[in-house]
Amino acid sequence: AELKVGSANMPPYLDPGRDHSNVGSQFYYNTFDVLIDKDAETAETKFRPGLATEWKLVEPTVMELKLRAGVLFQNGDPMTADDVIFSLNRMLQPTFKPYVVRAKDRLGNFDRAEKVDDHTIRIIAKRPEPLWETLINMQQLMIIPEKYTKALTGDPNVAEDSDYEAFSLAPIGTGPYKISQFVPGEKLVWERHDAFWGEKAPFDKVSVSYVPEMASRITALKNKEVDIITNVPPDQLATIEADSNLKVASDVTPLFHILIFNTQNEVMKDPKFRQAISYAVDRDTLNEALWLGKAVVPSTHTYKQFGELYMPELKTFEYDLEKAKQLLAESSYKGEEIRMDTSAVYYTNGLLAMQAIAEMWNAIGIKTRINVDDKWTGGDPTMMVRNWSNPMYFADPFGSFGVMWAPEGPSEGEGRFKTDEAYGKTWEKFRFSEKVEDRKAAYAELMDRIKQDPPMLVLYQPYESWAMQKDVQWAPKPGHIPYVLDFRAGSISVASN
Amino acid sequence: MTDRTSTPLLSVENLSVSFDTVNGPRAAVQDLSFDIFAGETLAIVGESGSGKSVTALSILKLIEREGGRIDNGRIAFRRDEDSVLDLAVSSEAQLQRIRGNSISMIFQEPMSALNPVLTIGDQICETLVRHRRLSANEALREARDLLDRVRLSDPDRRLLQYPHELSGGMRQRVMIAMALACSPRLLIADEPTTALDVTIQAGILDLIRELQQKSGTAVIFITHDMGVVAEMADRVVVMRHGEMVETAETVALFRQPRAPYTRELLNAVPKLGSGAPVYAAAKSMTGMPDSDTHAGPAEETVLEVKNLVTRFPVRKGLLRRLVARVHAVEDVSFILRAGETLGLVGESGSGKSTIGRSVLKLVEPESGHILFGGKDLVPLTRRHMRPIRRDLQMIFQDPYASLNPRMSVAELVTEPLFIHTALSHRERRDRAAELLARVRLPADSIDRYPHQFSGGQRQRICIARALSSKPKIIVADEAVSALDVSVQAEVIDLMQELQRQDGIAYLFISHDIAVIEKMSHRVAVLDQGRIVEIGTTDAVLQHPRHDYTRQLLDAVPIADPRCRRVRTSVQQIERKNPIRPIGHKPSPLAYQSIGTDHRVLTA
Amino acid sequence: MLEFVIGRLLRMCLTVVVIVTAVFFATRFSGNAIDFLAGEGLGAKDRQLLIEYYGLDGSYGDQFYRYLASLMDGNFGLSLIERRPVAAIFAERVWPSLQLLVGAVLVTLIISVPAGIAAAIYRNSWIGSAIMGAAFFGYAIPNFVLAILFLLIFSFWLGWLPSTGNSTWLHFAMPVIALSTFYIAGMTRFTRNAMLDVLSQEYLRTARAKGLPERLVIFKHALRNANITILSVLGLQIAGLAAAGSVVIETVFSWRGIGELLVSSAIRRDYPVLQFGVLAVALAVILINLVVDLAYGLADPRVRLGKTA
Amino acid sequence: MSDTTIGSLRETTGNPFSVQRRIPGKAWRLWVGLDWPMRLVLVLAALLVFAALTAPLISPYEPNAQSLLLRLKPPIGFMEARAGHLFGTDELGRDVLTRCLYGLQMTLLIAVSGAIIGMLIGGTLGLLAGAAGGTADALVMALVDIQIAVPFTLVALLAVAVFGSDMHVLIVVLGIAYWEQYARIIRGEVLKLREMPFIEASRAAGASPLRIAFRHIVPNVISPLVVMFTLNFSNIVLLESSLSFLGLGLSPPTATLGSMVGIGRDYMHTAPWIVAAPALLILLITLVVQMLGDRLRDRMDVRLRDR
Numbered sequence A: 001a002e003l004k005v006g007s008a009n010m011p012p013y014l015d016p017g018r019d020h021s022n023v024g025s026q027f028y029y030n031t032f033d034v035l036i037d038k039d040a041e042t043a044e045t046k047f048r049p050g051l052a053t054e055w056k057l058v059e060p061t062v063m064e065l066k067l068r069a070g071v072l073f074q075n076g077d078p079m080t081a082d083d084v085i086f087s088l089n090r091m092l093q094p095t096f097k098p099y100v101v102r103a104k105d106r107l108g109n110f111d112r113a114e115k116v117d118d119h120t121i122r123i124i125a126k127r128p129e130p131l132w133e134t135l136i137n138m139q140q141l142m143i144i145p146e147k148y149t150k151a152l153t154g155d156p157n158v159a160e161d162s163d164y165e166a167f168s169l170a171p172i173g174t175g176p177y178k179i180s181q182f183v184p185g186e187k188l189v190w191e192r193h194d195a196f197w198g199e200k201a202p203f204d205k206v207s208v209s210y211v212p213e214m215a216s217r218i219t220a221l222k223n224k225e226v227d228i229i230t231n232v233p234p235d236q237l238a239t240i241e242a243d244s245n246l247k248v249a250s251d252v253t254p255l256f257h258i259l260i261f262n263t264q265n266e267v268m269k270d271p272k273f274r275q276a277i278s279y280a281v282d283r284d285t286l287n288e289a290l291w292l293g294k295a296v297v298p299s300t301h302t303y304k305q306f307g308e309l310y311m312p313e314l315k316t317f318e319y320d321l322e323k324a325k326q327l328l329a330e331s332s333y334k335g336e337e338i339r340m341d342t343s344a345v346y347y348t349n350g351l352l353a354m355q356a357i358a359e360m361w362n363a364i365g366i367k368t369r370i371n372v373d374d375k376w377t378g379g380d381p382t383m384m385v386r387n388w389s390n391p392m393y394f395a396d397p398f399g400s401f402g403v404m405w406a407p408e409g410p411s412e413g414e415g416r417f418k419t420d421e422a423y424g425k426t427w428e429k430f431r432f433s434e435k436v437e438d439r440k441a442a443y444a445e446l447m448d449r450i451k452q453d454p455p456m457l458v459l460y461q462p463y464e465s466w467a468m469q470k471d472v473q474w475a476p477k478p479g480h481i482p483y484v485l486d487f488r489a490g491s492i493s494v495a496s497n
Numbered sequence B: 001m002t003d004r005t006s007t008p009l010l011s012v013e014n015l016s017v018s019f020d021t022v023n024g025p026r027a028a029v030q031d032l033s034f035d036i037f038a039g040e041t042l043a044i045v046g047e048s049g050s051g052k053s054v055t056a057l058s059i060l061k062l063i064e065r066e067g068g069r070i071d072n073g074r075i076a077f078r079r080d081e082d083s084v085l086d087l088a089v090s091s092e093a094q095l096q097r098i099r100g101n102s103i104s105m106i107f108q109e110p111m112s113a114l115n116p117v118l119t120i121g122d123q124i125c126e127t128l129v130r131h132r133r134l135s136a137n138e139a140l141r142e143a144r145d146l147l148d149r150v151r152l153s154d155p156d157r158r159l160l161q162y163p164h165e166l167s168g169g170m171r172q173r174v175m176i177a178m179a180l181a182c183s184p185r186l187l188i189a190d191e192p193t194t195a196l197d198v199t200i201q202a203g204i205l206d207l208i209r210e211l212q213q214k215s216g217t218a219v220i221f222i223t224h225d226m227g228v229v230a231e232m233a234d235r236v237v238v239m240r241h242g243e244m245v246e247t248a249e250t251v252a253l254f255r256q257p258r259a260p261y262t263r264e265l266l267n268a269v270p271k272l273g274s275g276a277p278v279y280a281a282a283k284s285m286t287g288m289p290d291s292d293t294h295a296g297p298a299e300e301t302v303l304e305v306k307n308l309v310t311r312f313p314v315r316k317g318l319l320r321r322l323v324a325r326v327h328a329v330e331d332v333s334f335i336l337r338a339g340e341t342l343g344l345v346g347e348s349g350s351g352k353s354t355i356g357r358s359v360l361k362l363v364e365p366e367s368g369h370i371l372f373g374g375k376d377l378v379p380l381t382r383r384h385m386r387p388i389r390r391d392l393q394m395i396f397q398d399p400y401a402s403l404n405p406r407m408s409v410a411e412l413v414t415e416p417l418f419i420h421t422a423l424s425h426r427e428r429r430d431r432a433a434e435l436l437a438r439v440r441l442p443a444d445s446i447d448r449y450p451h452q453f454s455g456g457q458r459q460r461i462c463i464a465r466a467l468s469s470k471p472k473i474i475v476a477d478e479a480v481s482a483l484d485v486s487v488q489a490e491v492i493d494l495m496q497e498l499q500r501q502d503g504i505a506y507l508f509i510s511h512d513i514a515v516i517e518k519m520s521h522r523v524a525v526l527d528q529g530r531i532v533e534i535g536t537t538d539a540v541l542q543h544p545r546h547d548y549t550r551q552l553l554d555a556v557p558i559a560d561p562r563c564r565r566v567r568t569s570v571q572q573i574e575r576k577n578p579i580r581p582i583g584h585k586p587s588p589l590a591y592q593s594i595g596t597d598h599r600v601l602t603a
Numbered sequence C: 001m002l003e004f005v006i007g008r009l010l011r012m013c014l015t016v017v018v019i020v021t022a023v024f025f026a027t028r029f030s031g032n033a034i035d036f037l038a039g040e041g042l043g044a045k046d047r048q049l050l051i052e053y054y055g056l057d058g059s060y061g062d063q064f065y066r067y068l069a070s071l072m073d074g075n076f077g078l079s080l081i082e083r084r085p086v087a088a089i090f091a092e093r094v095w096p097s098l099q100l101l102v103g104a105v106l107v108t109l110i111i112s113v114p115a116g117i118a119a120a121i122y123r124n125s126w127i128g129s130a131i132m133g134a135a136f137f138g139y140a141i142p143n144f145v146l147a148i149l150f151l152l153i154f155s156f157w158l159g160w161l162p163s164t165g166n167s168t169w170l171h172f173a174m175p176v177i178a179l180s181t182f183y184i185a186g187m188t189r190f191t192r193n194a195m196l197d198v199l200s201q202e203y204l205r206t207a208r209a210k211g212l213p214e215r216l217v218i219f220k221h222a223l224r225n226a227n228i229t230i231l232s233v234l235g236l237q238i239a240g241l242a243a244a245g246s247v248v249i250e251t252v253f254s255w256r257g258i259g260e261l262l263v264s265s266a267i268r269r270d271y272p273v274l275q276f277g278v279l280a281v282a283l284a285v286i287l288i289n290l291v292v293d294l295a296y297g298l299a300d301p302r303v304r305l306g307k308t309a
Numbered sequence D: 001m002s003d004t005t006i007g008s009l010r011e012t013t014g015n016p017f018s019v020q021r022r023i024p025g026k027a028w029r030l031w032v033g034l035d036w037p038m039r040l041v042l043v044l045a046a047l048l049v050f051a052a053l054t055a056p057l058i059s060p061y062e063p064n065a066q067s068l069l070l071r072l073k074p075p076i077g078f079m080e081a082r083a084g085h086l087f088g089t090d091e092l093g094r095d096v097l098t099r100c101l102y103g104l105q106m107t108l109l110i111a112v113s114g115a116i117i118g119m120l121i122g123g124t125l126g127l128l129a130g131a132a133g134g135t136a137d138a139l140v141m142a143l144v145d146i147q148i149a150v151p152f153t154l155v156a157l158l159a160v161a162v163f164g165s166d167m168h169v170l171i172v173v174l175g176i177a178y179w180e181q182y183a184r185i186i187r188g189e190v191l192k193l194r195e196m197p198f199i200e201a202s203r204a205a206g207a208s209p210l211r212i213a214f215r216h217i218v219p220n221v222i223s224p225l226v227v228m229f230t231l232n233f234s235n236i237v238l239l240e241s242s243l244s245f246l247g248l249g250l251s252p253p254t255a256t257l258g259s260m261v262g263i264g265r266d267y268m269h270t271a272p273w274i275v276a277a278p279a280l281l282i283l284l285i286t287l288v289v290q291m292l293g294d295r296l297r298d299r300m301d302v303r304l305r306d307r
Ligand SMILES: Nc1ncnc2c1ncn2[C@@H]1O[C@H](COP(=O)(O)OP(=O)(O)OP(=O)(O)O)[C@@H](O)[C@H]1O
Pocket: B019, B027, B028, B046, B047, B048, B049, B050, B051, B052, B053, B054, B055, B066, B067, B068, B224
């Protein structure tokens, strides 16, 4: 059987190590495996064996993993400990610059991976790590074949940069689907990997084609040219629901649409001003108007998936018009024009939300100008306000807020957010404390700092929808990171008729 | 040759044709009747717009395509002994069988009448294939023979050429070949020679006559040139304002025109041999004799041209390499005296205009001297020329094209004043009104625009402009060629009158020898850039010495059927060209003087 | 003739050199590609790392020199984003674009020339008015509105035509028509005007006076002349189509063509792709113009290319 | 911002009624001489201009005023319509009629200024090329070649990237989109004019090159320029909407007809009125302008013919 997907996005390359975009994340899970897998059916975190069958801490900084036997890559090569070490160390001790950049913000505490024997490997951390499994479960540590990769270009025994580049155009993993055709930015075709170690894939072939126009995607679905389409904006749901041959699967995605503020910008410098504009955004109305009320408006930077660290009780972000006006009056704002940067189409409802927010700010006397540009301005000193997203890269506050707002992390690195020593200390406690209570307390403290001197405003967790033919059984799973198109056995079926 | 006793070949009865215009229907031809018999030549004459072409097009019922309508009348065409067809009511299919087959037509302008993107062969063969059902090969052979019959050189090559590769005379002969392809019984020639030089015209006329004699075709010959009529026609129909004013045998018509209009028409025709103008004493503006110029033009030389040479480069290719040069003016010398008219005659391309333009430095001469008031103009730069232009003005051939359509008459007429004087707007306007009065244009024309005037009126505007800065010399380049004969006569009179009043010297350029004779005191005959003969008008035209002058004079049709010349052979029909390879050294010219002021080229 | 072609080729080289240079510097001035490629959350050091990795380091002059040097080696570079040779990326896109282009040109010609002729011949009857009215409308609708309307009507509601891809001829119907509507309208008007000009020429009177049937007069004598003028505009139209025409249509119909590639590579600042694309399109446009000029010379015997160049 | 644009629009177009008052007889005679389609076109043109000029006075709402909870309401006469929103509301609950009026104003402003810029640049270069010939001509023609060979969307994109996407940039970008058409036409006209005897006549009368250029050549290329202008005007309106489709138009929330259609296209299934109203206006503008242009050209041709 063949499944056809009409996708609003198509990545230019496929390499789970280098990529952390919302576009690529759709596709890796079908092709690659991680050492420690996770049950995606529930929002709760339940780890389960992946390519490693068992794992234990041999020291606070060393974890030893037993590898699954008889695993074959999609090109027929058996998976060995060397492949695993190669895969891990390409990220942990990166030479290829895109890996270097990617590894830093989340894998920084890992030093290296070592082979113990043909079926055992060790991962060595620099400091005791509270999040071992969580981190090993990450997309960046998916396993790829060593020999195949090295032989792609140049010297077959050396991993050159060009090998990694070639790999991202013809990627091979151990997962249930082999990528049989990949035209960057255009088309992706999977075929069943018959020698997959787990339950075999339900489709002989899955083809994903790029259909950027919303109207075209919906038309293609209605016209039965595709079975599933991605990115159906809330405003279009009624159209699909009205058609008895089609249906919709939706979920709030573990990702926040946020606004970032440049705390270092001359106009934006005053925390009172940033507080004022935060209080002025009526997020519930945005949700009601743009998301049919189905998005989740959080009070703080937290997700259900965090388990014990889920802290909805924190009140970091609130709507209070009176307070906003008062703070604004007290602030140093003198009627300057506030530039609001946004990309044209990247976020569902992104441009609409920006316009709505601009109106809300106008209402309290702030001058705004919306600047639509796909250029990333997060590091630009003239940037004032911009929309962005904080995805949950892994189910821990570190995997979302943490990755983005760590001292010397991406936000600080770009110079629009500044931390001090105190922040750093609290951060350390949050990141490395062994006791969950300590981490919680530290996180609450961080949130309070965010509240007092906001570098951002969390808007909502979007309500994302996929539409499909009536007979297709598929839904986004709460345990996955955002946007994953999970077509593994048990995740999708087509009612035969 | 004509058999007037039998039934006519074509008989037009009470033909009325009109056009629908924005102001309602407008009659172009009214109640016109005439007959033509086999073998006869009927001329239709009349001034421009009198309905000649409309009549011709009506006969072939092509007038509807032009937006006209046959309101009334019969056009009876005798197809054979006993069947007569009324073309006015025939079906398109019937007409298509007749057109180009039993009745064919030659149009005035040979370039625009031939399709520029089809070969000559193709255009001739079409007719043969259509009406005579010849195969492509037979048609091609036949077309070759036709080209041979109209004496086109190298007919095989011509078949493959395109119209633009042929000269006007050649194209006109292709038209004739095309018209004769199916041996029509009636040939309509609508001004077939108007655009051509006299010598070429003479050749074409001979050819038509000769072919007609051989095949007994009836010819309707449309023209406004009474000379051509006298030469060609058996009978004449005179038209005016769409109506026939008179019809008669040619000889009778010329001898004893009955209608006043015919008389007027015949009188207006400049006749060669009527004698040159005599010098008249120049008068001042006040009309009082002026003692300074009283001595007459014979003394004061205003312009002396010595050994003038003007050449144009012919460039080709990407690098615009110079491949040859047009020797447009070769070693020309003459003088022009105050109050005198020097006529320049010669065929198209002989260099008349180039002399005029060189004298005004509108083109840069290559060598020689142009002495104006003793000062040599040749080395002057454009900027230094500008003040001198006040005394040197020009009237151009095409009166409409030489007037900027977006300027009012007042602005046009006073442009030289604006440039050369500091007169105020008011003063200039007053001058303009004065000038318009002098050229006898209504006073209210001052704020009108060129397109609101007739051809003759436009030429008056041009004259007024040339006069406005009170120049000493006016170069009149084909100043009356574009005008109707009657209008032409008026303008010539005007120019002569102004000359008498102001003592202006004219360099009068024309290809029309009769006009030159009427206008000029002295004449220079040009051939391929060289003056072949120069002298007083009477001397040159009455006693031509050079062969070329004779040939030229011989070719001019004389508006008198009694002087019909019989030419034995067809004359020159090809245009000569003065293109010479680079480095060509023309042999020096030597002149022989015959009497005072009469020189002839010898070498 | 040869001289003409050589001359044109020289001019073409000059044009291309200017374009390449201009595009190179314009892209650099329009922002650093890094901010589009891998922008989010990069510290200064990381940013520098990637700048070096993508070869975006050094002054613009240096970069230009490197670019020219690799051009000389026949190396057009790797896409910054896809990290594969730009020529390979283009090769994938050329065929679909060409299909669309050829389809649109053919449809334009097939519809607009007869329509224009009819409109000229029947200019005073309702036929002419109807054709010209349609042409006015065709010229007045934004083509993406038309494209999406087609999509809604023929795919969404009626389900007659496939909406994405280009595998069967049915796939061509909507994109080709949506793309060519504007051009059909323009060409119809132009053909009509050219034909009207020719219809008043005297040589048509000559042709009729020869007794030729109207069919021959129109299709042989008139059309051949009108064709010359039509050809001159056709060249510009094809060139325009090739240069820019179809990005909108390609997007709506998910048609993976050059137009979409160019715009998306420009938006994402994939310089090597953009530069190669502009180069390729410019060459194509210039070649098309050259071919049209040559055809013009063939169609019009009065134009002798070698002599007038 | 909108205030200044209205002001400048008024300045450039002037009061359309004052002209008529001065010469009522002449205008009336012109009017009577027209056939009915032309009168219809003129009335429509006048209505469009009037609506654009008075947009702030006649529109019922502020163009950017949102009512987020009244999004996507259909026009009056349909179910769920909201009183007061004649043409319905858009994706942010703004009044479609109001935005159409403001969009019309902005679109006309952009198209008029863009077409003027194109005319000035193209006209000047064409004049230069035709009159000066030689190197100048070669340079201008090379520029024309380049302009034709570079996809215009790229030029627009890069310009917006370098200079930002505000109205002035957009106008200039749209202005240069078609300069080469003006340049080609004008150059051709000048080359033709240069050979006209009246130019030589003026030179013979002693006119300087400057006088010839400005007194004789310029006035004679004005009518082809005007015709070109009208044709380009509608092209610019269409081009602006294409740019909006590609996200290269004016930044929201400023409304132009093109951006309303470009952004509204996502709602063609669900809320077609968002697209229909501005699209119809675009259609109307382009139709009216083209018909005016065609008529102008016919006029010109007739004058050329009776020459
Ligand atoms: N297509 C037309 N539409 C309107 N009026 C026309 C048309 N053709 C000719 N006429 C008018 O019909 C009258 C006769 O024109 P015709 O062409 O027969 O003159 P003609 O005697 O041949 O003049 P010419 O010597 O200039 O050729 C003129 O007044 C002319 O203006």
